[in-house]
Amino acid sequence: MMRQPPIAASIAALILVAASAGTPRAIAQTQAAPAPAAQPVVDTHWQKTVPVIASGAWNGPRLADGQPDVTGHWSNTIANHSNFTDPQAGPPGEPSAASKLPRNQRAPSRVSDPADGEIPYLPAARKLQEDFAKNFGTPTHAWHIEPLARCAPGGVPKSFMWHGYEIRQYPGVVLLLFDSGTRIIHLDDSPHLAQSIKLWNGDSRGHWEGNTLVVDVKNNNGKALFGRMGDFMSENGTVVERFVFDQDGKRYNYVATFTDPTVYSRSWTATIPARKYTEADTPDGWHYDAMVANLPGKPLLHEKMERICVENNGPSDGGIFDLPPNGPVISR
Amino acid sequence: MYIRSLSLAASAFFAVASLGVHAQSPTADIPRLASGKPDFSGIWQTLSEADYDLEPHAGRRDVPPGPGVVEGGTIPYLPEALAQKQRNFAAREKDDPRLRCYILGVPRSVYYPAPFQIFQRDRDLTLVHQFGHQVRTIHTNGTLHPAEKDQIFWLGDSRGHWEGDTLVVDLNDFNDTTWLDRAGNFHSQDLHVVEKWRFVDRDTISYSATLDDPKTFSKPWTINILLNRRRDKNFQLIEDYCFTLRYEKFYPNKEGK
Numbered sequence: 198m199m200r201q202p203p204i205a206a207s208i209a210a211l212i213l214v215a216a217s218a219g220t221p222r223a224i225a226q227t228q229a230a231p232a233p234a235a236q237p238v239v240d241t242h243w244q245k246t247v248p249v250i251a252s253g254a255w256n257g258p259r260l261a262d263g264q265p266d267v268t269g270h271w272s273n274t275i276a277n278h279s280n281f282t283d284p285q286a287g288p289p290g291e292p293s294a295a296s297k298l299p300r301n302q303r304a305p306s307r308v309s310d311p312a313d314g315e316i317p318y319l320p321a322a323r324k325l326q327e328d329f330a331k332n333f334g335t336p337t338h339a340w341h342i343e344p345l346a347r348c349a350p351g352g353v354p355k356s357f358m359w360h361g362y363e364i365r366q367y368p369g370v371v372l373l374l375f376d377s378g379t380r381i382i383h384l385d386d387s388p389h390l391a392q393s394i395k396l397w398n399g400d401s402r403g404h405w406e407g408n409t410l411v412v413d414v415k416n417n418n419g420k421a422l423f424g425r426m427g428d429f430m431s432e433n434g435t436v437v438e439r440f441v442f443d444q445d446g447k448r449y450n451y452v453a454t455f456t457d458p459t460v461y462s463r464s465w466t467a468t469i470p471a472r473k474y475t476e477a478d479t480p481d482g483w484h485y486d487a488m489v490a491n492l493p494g495k496p497l498l499h500e501k502m503e504r505i506c507v508e509n510n511g512p513s514d515g516g517i518f519d520l521p522p523n524g525p526v527i528s529r
Numbered sequence: 530m531y532i533r534s535l536s537l538a539a540s541a542f543f544a545v546a547s548l549g550v551h552a553q554s555p556t557a558d559i560p561r562l563a564s565g566k567p568d569f570s571g572i573w574q575t576l577s578e579a580d581y582d583l584e585p586h587a588g589r590r591d592v593p594p595g596p597g598v599v600e601g602g603t604i605p606y607l608p609e610a611l612a613q614k615q616r617n618f619a620a621r622e623k624d625d626p627r628l629r630c631y632i633l634g635v636p637r638s639v640y641y642p643a644p645f646q647i648f649q650r651d652r653d654l655t656l657v658h659q660f661g662h663q664v665r666t667i668h669t670n671g672t673l674h675p676a677e678k679d680q681i682f683w684l685g686d687s688r689g690h691w692e693g694d695t696l697v698v699d700l701n702d703f704n705d706t707t708w709l710d711r712a713g714n715f716h717s718q719d720l721h722v723v724e725k726w727r728f729v730d731r732d733t734i735s736y737s738a739t740l741d742d743p744k745t746f747s748k749p750w751t752i753n754i755l756l757n758r759r760r761d762k763n764f765q766l767i768e769d770y771c772f773t774l775r776y777e778k779f780y781p782n783k784e785g786k
Contacts, residue, residue: 261563325782340782349773350662365655367570367648372655378770379657379664381646387763396768420773420780431781491673500672503682504664505632525628526774 243285244274245304247470250441250450255408257446262368264384264405267442267449270474270501272361272484274448275304278345278424281467282306282314288425290334307358309452309468316428322460329427343422348506350378350397352421353414353436357451357469361484363501371403371410376486377506382412389415395432397421403438410440433459448472475499559694559728562651567694567728569647569654572759572766575736579640579754582712591622592711598640600751604714610745617713625711630661630772632683634707635700635722636738638663640754646766654689654696659766667698674701683707685722698724709740717744732758 258266276284279291285303287293295303306314318326332341345351351359356375363374373380382401390400395418403412419432430436434457442449451469455461474485476497487499560568578595584604585597606614617624627633633641638658645658652670657663667687674686685700700722708715721741729735734756741749 329782339776339779342776342779344773344776344780347773347776348662349777350768350770365648365650367650370648372648372657374655374664378662378768381657381766383765387765390765390767394767397770397773398768418777418780420777422780427782429781488675490668491676492671493673495671498670498672500666500668502675502680502686503684505662505683523629525623526630527628527771 243276243304244470245285245302247275247305247309247450247468248443248448250443250448252409252439252441253407255405255442256444257408257442260366260368264366264371265408265410265442266366267364267410267440267446268366270361270363270485270487270499271449271471272474273358274470274472275307276358278351278355278358279426281424281426281428282308282316288333289330289427307467307469308465310454310466311463317462317465319460319462322429322431326427326429329422330425333425333427343425344420345377345422348377349421351375352378352397353399353417353438354451354453354467354469355421355423356380356398357471358424361474361486374501374504376504382410389413392416395419399436408442408444410438410442412438412440414438429460430455430457431460433457446473559731562649564651566651566691567696568649569696569726569728569734570649572644572646572764573734573756574644574759575640575642575754575756577640577754579752580637580642580710583710583714583752584712586712598752598754600753605747605750607745607747610715614713614715617708617715619713621711621713625713626706626708627711630770630774632661632663632707633658634683634703634709635665635685635687636724636736636740636752637707637709638665638684639724639736639738639756640752643769644759644764644766657766659769661772662770667696669696674699681718685720694727696724696726698722698726700724715745716740716742719744729755732760 255265260266279288280286283303284307285293286296308314308316311317329341336342345355345359350356356362356378360376365372365374369384371382371384373382378398380398380401382403384403384405387402389402392415394416396416397418397420399414400416401412401414403410414436417430417432417434417436419430419434422429434455437454439452440449441452449471451471452466454464454466456464476499478485480487480499487501490498490500492498560570562568577598578593579598581592581595583597583599585602586592586595588594638645641660643658643660645656648655648657652668654667654669656665656667663684665684665687667689669689669691672688674688680686680702681704682702683704683706686702687698687700689696689698703716703718703720705716705718719742723739725737727735735753736756737751737753739749739751740746
C-alpha cells in the first residue's frame with residue numbers, strides 16, 4: 198500500500214478529493230491542470246526522436262539457453278499514454294506546453310505505418326475513439342473512464358507506455374512484469390488458448406530472430422484502451438510484436454503491427470522506443486521505481502518492491518458510474 | 530507365495546518412499562539449476578482443502594470437508610483474536626477479501642486452489658499467481674529485509690536462503706488486510722512467516738509455513754501441505770484479473786456516438 202504506483206496514488210487522492218467535493222468529475226483527471234505560465238514550459242524529460250534500430254544478428258550477451266540477455270528494467274522514452282498519435286501534446290482537453298510548438302519539435306506519432314501517423318480506423322470505430330476523447334475530461338458514463346484508471350491491466354500496447362517495467366528471462370520464457378498486469382511469453386510451439394477465451398493481455402507465443410523477439414498475441418479482449426485518447430482494437434484484433442534490441446543492450450524499439458478488420462481499414466504499425474535502467478540510474482518512482490537493496494558491504498544493487506495498483510484492492514472509483522460500492526466481485 | 534512376495538515388495542517400496550520423504554541428504558532425480566540448487570520452475574497447485582479452512586472441519590454449505598493442515602489441529606489464538614476470528618467466520622460470505630479479488634497474501638496465495646507458476650534464477654524465484662494480480666519475488670541473492678522498517682506489503686517481503694535442498698524463506702512487512710482462509714482465520718500487521726519449500730519427488734513439493742504474530746497468536750504454529758505439479762497437456766496459466774469483473778462490461782465501448 199505504501200508503495201503504490203504513482204498513478205494509483207494520484208487517483209486515490211483524487212477519489213478523496215472527489216468524495217469530499219461531492220463531484221464525480223475529477224475521477225479521470227489524472228493530469229493536473231496546465232499551469233498559467235506566460236511562456237511554454239516544455240518537459241525536457243522526454244526525448245523528441247525515435248532511434249533507428251535495425252533487425253539483425255545479436256552479438257551481445259546470451260543466457261544459457263541461447264536467448265539474447267535483455268533482462269532488466271525498461272521504460273519508454275518519448276511520453277506516457279496521454280496521447281497515442283501526438284505523444285507529447287498532452288491528453289484530450291489538457292494540451293501540454295509542448296503542444297504550442299511546431300509539430301516537428303515534438304516526438305512523432307507512434308503510428309509509424311501508415312506514413313500519415315494516423316490509425317486507419319473504419320468510420321464507426323473512429324467515432325467511438327472520438328467519443329472517448331471528447332468525454333475524457335468530463336466523463337458522464339462508465340465507459341468514459343479509462344480502464345487503467347481502475348487498475349485494469351494496461352494490455353497491448355499501453356503497458357509499454359506507462360510506468361517502467363521489468364523483463365525477466367528463463368529457458369523458454371520471457372516474463373514481462375508491469376505495475377498493472379503480467380505477461381508470460383511462451384517461446385515454444387504450443388497452441389494458443391481457445392479463441393473463445395479473451396484476455397486483457399492476450400495470449401503470447403514468441404521466438405527470437407537474432408536481436409528481435411517476435412511475439413504473436415491473440416485472445417485479446419479489446420478492453421484495454423491504448424491511452425487517454427481512446428484509441429483501441431476490438432476482441433477481433435491480433436498483434437505481431439517485434440522487440441528490436443540494440444546491440445549495446447541499452448535500447449530497444451517495440452514495433453507492433455495491429456490487424457483488426459472490424460476496426461481498421463488496413464493493418465498498421467506502432468513504434469514505441471524504450472531504454473534500459475540500471476544501478477547507474479537514479480530511481481525516479483516512475484520509469485525506474487526501484488529501491489536500494491539491503492546488502493551491507495556489497496556494491497549498489499537496486500530492486501523493485503511489490504507491483505500492485507491500489508484499486509485492485511479497493512473501490513475503483515468510489516462507487517461512481519454504476520459500480521457497486523465495494524462488494525464481492527466473485528462467488529467462487 | 531505370490532501374496533507374500535507382493536507384500537514384501539510393497540514393504541520395500543514404502544521403506545524406500547519413506548526414506549525419500551525424510552532424507553535430508555540431496556534427493557535424487559529432482560530438477561536442479563546449473564548451480565545445483567533444486568529447480569522449482571513449473572506450475573503448481575495444492576490438492577489440499579487448506580484454503581477452505583486451515584483447521585479440521587466437516588463439510589459446510591460453502592466448503593467441502595477437510596482434515597486440517599495445522600500441526601496440533603487448531604490455531605493458538607489469543608482470546609480477543611479468537612473472538613475476532615469468530616466474527617470473521619460469521620461474516621465470511623461477504624467479508625473474505627478473496628471475494629473482492631484482493632491480493633491473498635502469504636501463505637494463502639500458495640494454497641489458494643488455483644495454479645501458480647514459479648520462475649527461478651540463482652538470484653530469485655518469481656511466483657506468478659493466476660488469481661488476481663499477484664507476483665511475488667523471493668530473493669535468494671543474500672539481500673536482507675529492507676532496512677526501512679514498518680513497510681507494508683500485501684505479499685510481505687520475502688528473503689530466502691538454502692539449507693541443503695530446502696529453500697527457507699523469511700517474510701515480514703505484511704499488512705493486516707489479508708485473511709488466511711475462507712473461514713476467517715486472520716493475522717495482524719506483526720505477522721512473521723517462515724516458509725520451507727522442499728521436493729518430495731520431482732512433481733511434488735512439501736511446503737510448510739510457520740506463522741508468528743504475538744498480537745494474534747499465543748505461540749507460533751505451523752501448517753504443512755503438498756503442492757502438485759500441473760502436468761495436463763499444454764497447461765498454462767490463464768490470467769484471472771477478476772477485480773476487473775466489476776467494470777469490464779463497459780469495454781470495449783460500443784455505445785459512444
